[in-house]
Amino acid sequence: MQTLKILTDRVNYENDLQMLRNNWIEEVFAFSGFDIELLNTLPRDKVIEFFMKNKIELIYFADLKALKIKLDGELIGEWDTPIIKLIDDNGIYYNEISINYWSIIDKQIDIKEN
Numbered sequence: 001m002q003t004l005k006i007l008t009d010r011v012n013y014e015n016d017l018q019m020l021r022n023n024w025i026e027e028v029f030a031f032s033g034f035d036i037e038l039l040n041t042l043p044r045d046k047v048i049e050f051f052m053k054n055k056i057e058l059i060y061f062a063d064l065k066a067l068k069i070k071l072d073g074e075l076i077g078e079w080d081t082p083i084i085k086l087i088d089d090n091g092i093y094y095n096e097i098s099i100n101y102w103s104i105i106d107k108q109i110d111i112k113e114n
Contacts, residue, residue: 001080001100013084013095020099021067021079025058028069028077028103069103077103 008016026036034054039047051058057070061081069077080100087096 001078001102002106004099004101006097006099007087008095008097010086010093010095013097017065017082017097017099024077024079024101024103025067025069027105031103031105032071032076077101 004020006016006020029039030036039050042050050056055072057068059068059070061067064081066081067077067079068075078101083098085096085098087094
């Protein structure tokens with residue numbers, strides 16, 4: 001697993017985390033050979049249909065803010081629970097967030113040939 005560390009304000013950190021997670025998901029899908037631009041234009045019901053047809057599972061653990069991605073039953077990515085640490089820099093407070101993650105991109109596994 002790799003670790004991503006970011007510094008963010010205390011108010012909008014959840015938006016920052018969501019943006020990072022969504023970008024990571026898109027990277028994993030693109031590496032897996034899926035058309036991200038097409039997926040981003042589809043209505044939600046068509047995206048769900050696309051996921052079912054292609055045997056894609058996004059398993060989101062809302063209470064942990066963690067995520068697993070499976071393709072055809074095989075785990076191809078994990079986004080771990082963010083660890084949030086409050087930092088005090090001479091009275092200015094911000095969050096340091098650490099996220100462990102892993103995907104097939106890191107291992108350079110070519111699933112398109114399987």
